[in-house]
Amino acid sequence: xxxxxxxxxxxxxxxxxxxxxxxxxxxxxxxxxxxxxxxxxxxxxxxxxxxxxxxxxxxxxxxxxxxxxxxxxxxxxxxxxxxxxxxxxxxxxxxxxxxxxxxxxxxxxxxxxxxxxxxxxxxxxxxxxxxxxxxxxxxxxxxxxxxxxxxxxxxxxxxxxxxxxxxxxxxxxxxxxxxxxxxxxxxxxxxxxxxxxxxxxxxxxxxxxxxxxxxxxxxxxxxxxxxxxxxxxxxxxxxxxxxxxxxxxxxxxxxxxxxxxx
Amino acid sequence: xxxxxxxxxxxxxxxxxxxxxxxxxxxxxxxxxxxxxxxxxxxxxxxxxxxxxxxxxxxxxxxxxxxxxxxxxxxxxxxxxxxxxxxxxxxxxxxxxxxxxxxxxxxxxxxxxxxxxxxxxxxxxxxxxxxxxxxxxxxxxxxxxxxxxxxxxxxxxxxxxxxxxxxxxxxxxxxxxxxxxxxxxxxxxxxxxxxxxxxxxxxxxxxxxxxxxxxxxxxxxxxxxxxxxxxxxxxxxxxxxxxxxxxxxxxxxxxxxxxxxxxx
Numbered sequence: 430x431x432x433x434x435x436x437x438x439x440x441x442x443x444x445x446x447x448x449x450x451x452x453x454x455x456x457x458x459x460x461x462x463x464x465x466x467x468x469x470x471x472x473x474x475x476x477x478x479x480x481x482x483x484x485x486x487x488x489x490x491x492x493x494x495x496x497x498x499x500x501x502x503x504x505x506x507x508x509x510x511x512x513x514x515x516x517x518x519x520x521x522x523x524x525x526x527x528x529x530x531x532x533x534x535x536x537x538x539x540x541x542x543x544x545x546x547x548x549x550x551x552x553x554x555x556x557x558x559x560x561x562x563x564x565x566x567x568x569x570x571x572x573x574x575x576x577x578x579x580x581x582x583x584x585x586x587x588x589x590x591x592x593x594x595x596x597x598x599x600x601x602x603x604x605x606x607x608x609x610x611x612x613x614x615x616x617x618x619x620x621x622x623x624x625x626x627x628x629x630x631x632x633x634x635x636x637x638x639x640x641x642x643x644x645x646x647x648x649x650x651x652x653x654x655x656x657x658x659x660x661x662x663x664x665x666x667x668x669x670x671x672x673x674x675x676x677x678x679x680x681x682x683x684x685x686x687x688x689x690x691x
Numbered sequence: 692x693x694x695x696x697x698x699x700x701x702x703x704x705x706x707x708x709x710x711x712x713x714x715x716x717x718x719x720x721x722x723x724x725x726x727x728x729x730x731x732x733x734x735x736x737x738x739x740x741x742x743x744x745x746x747x748x749x750x751x752x753x754x755x756x757x758x759x760x761x762x763x764x765x766x767x768x769x770x771x772x773x774x775x776x777x778x779x780x781x782x783x784x785x786x787x788x789x790x791x792x793x794x795x796x797x798x799x800x801x802x803x804x805x806x807x808x809x810x811x812x813x814x815x816x817x818x819x820x821x822x823x824x825x826x827x828x829x830x831x832x833x834x835x836x837x838x839x840x841x842x843x844x845x846x847x848x849x850x851x852x853x854x855x856x857x858x859x860x861x862x863x864x865x866x867x868x869x870x871x872x873x874x875x876x877x878x879x880x881x882x883x884x885x886x887x888x889x890x891x892x893x894x895x896x897x898x899x900x901x902x903x904x905x906x907x908x909x910x911x912x913x914x915x916x917x918x919x920x921x922x923x924x925x926x927x928x929x930x931x932x933x934x935x936x937x938x939x940x941x942x943x944x945x946x947x948x949x950x951x952x953x954x955x
Contacts, residue, residue, distance in 0.1 A: 522848035
């Protein structure tokens with residue numbers, strides 16, 4: 430059995446004492462798994478992801494319970510320094526003064542890896558996301574969807590073992606979103622462990638091995654749905670399948686369970 | 692676009708020529724009301740300025756004033772940047788120092804000129820200090836705002852790749868500051884010149900300010916006006932050079948990109 434790369438036990442996160450954003454969360458993500466955390470806006474899933482990424486410093490948040498990412502406590506930021514974690518934000522957050530290629534190379538530059546292998550890797554990734562002709566552009570010259578693809582390259586270029594995705598497809602039109610789902614499905618599999626936060630049921634079912642449905646704040650695990658479709662997937666074909674429709678319905682029922690019971 | 696730019700240039704020159712012609716005409720037509728010895732006369736301003744140039748003093752005075760202004764500008768910018776970054780990063784420490792910075796900035800700096808001359812003598816040093824003291828606060832407060840308003844999402848994006856504090860500073864904070872520093876650059880250039888000239892008014896043995904004081908002392912209004920216009924030209928050239936550097940460093944900003952800028 431593969432080890433848990435991300436693990437939380439009774440994890441409670443609060444910005445103010447007695448006002449938890451995440452409550453008693455138990456989460457096990459094994460190596461190579463693609464997990465979608467599905468919850469409504471404001472339920473605390475982004476806070477959880479930022480905490481796991483080590484972006485919330487002690488003093489910014491009150492932490493109770495236990496959490497480890499690649500065996501290390503996230504608050505200490507050790508897992509970041511080792512380049513073990515990658516993060517794709519809701520907004521591309523590209524450095525506007527660096528050209529597209531240099532933004533893609535950011536993680537490699539930070540590690541002092543200026544080898545031709547690294548450069549070739551970034552060029553190949555740019556090609557695979559369809560941005561080969563735009564490497565000398567500045568981010569402001571690209572559309573939001575293209576900028577988000579550069580953010581994907583930036584995350585993948587230094588080959589982190591754990592990738593955290595924070596609603597990376599929000600604000601993108603449906604056609605571009607479909608292309609990006611396809612890219613993520615084909616670029617993020619194998620040994621990579623993915624924790625994907627979203628409020629979109631079909632995105633979650635399209636990509637994940639397991640969909641964890643969260644309560645509407647503070648975030649608690651409501652139910653887990655196994656997708657059971659091997660990855661990488663042909664996103665377009667999968668979304669048109671009967672299995673996809675049934676899974677989507679099953680997840681929707683879990684999302685709306687409390688409302689339906691009322 | 693080229694036609695429009697040429698038209699603007701022609702209109703600008705025409706406006707300048709009109710003002711000069713009106714000035715010359717007023718002084719010639721109403722010499723008692725508009726005494727040329729008080730208000731100057733363009734033709735005599737030109738002839739006096741040519742004499743001043745041929746004497747070789749213009750070059751020496753310009754070098755003296757510009758040396759003080761440029762050194763004051765450079766020192767003011769470097770100190771303003773470094774101390775601005777320091778206090779921008781140490782928010783709590785700055786709250787202790789804040790009233791002192793605000794108080795010092797509120798001081799009428801030209802009033803410091805006699806004290807600086809007393810401390811550093813009639814030479815270049817007192818003018819450099821006065822210029823730097825004027826430039827420092829503009830750059831300092833802009834840098835402080837720049838550091839505090841650095842885009843958190845960009846810092847996070849760099850942090851998450853495992854960047855150290857220094858790498859975050861070099862890759863995000865510093866480039867973010869360019870816009871803030873250049874926002875105050877034009878003002879800083881004017882202030883550096885003002886500092887140098889005011890310092891020369893108070894006590895100097897050369898420089899454009901010193902020469903203006905001598906000229907007004909002997910009622911040579913034409914030379915004083917000539918020097919004043921020359922200082923205007925120097926200031927404008929400095930600001931244009933600064934704008935060119937700004938365009939180069941901030942070329943990534945959409946507002947500076949080519950006119951054919953196309954968003955895909």
